[in-house]
Amino acid sequence: MAATPRACPLTQRELIEGFFMEHRAQIIDIAAYLDRLDRSIDHDAESDFRFLAIRKAMGELGSDEPGRVERILMHLSDPVVELMDTRDRQNALGAFPGLEPQP
DSSP states (O other), X not given: OOOOTTOOSSOHXXXXXXXXXXXXXXXXXHHXXXXXXXXXXXXXXXXXXXXXXXXXXXXXXXXXXXXXXXXXXXXXXXXXXXXOSSOOOSSOOSSOOOSSOOO
């Protein structure tokens, strides 16, 4: 495969050798988070937009199509670019709740 201007300068083997353990730990951490959600005493947030965004983002990880990062960021970002009249929260929610008010 020919290198492209946007190609990573490292080989796949170099990437695996250098970063496998770091990403292994991150995947295990995400799996533990999902397991805790499954074991929670009350499944009261399965329709929460953040929960749904995580599930959509996780689905992208298994894709073979280039552009996973962009698609995952879009699942976990607010796409609205219009300025709000007033600030509604002190910090970001980490995902987009949609245009409908959340409880």
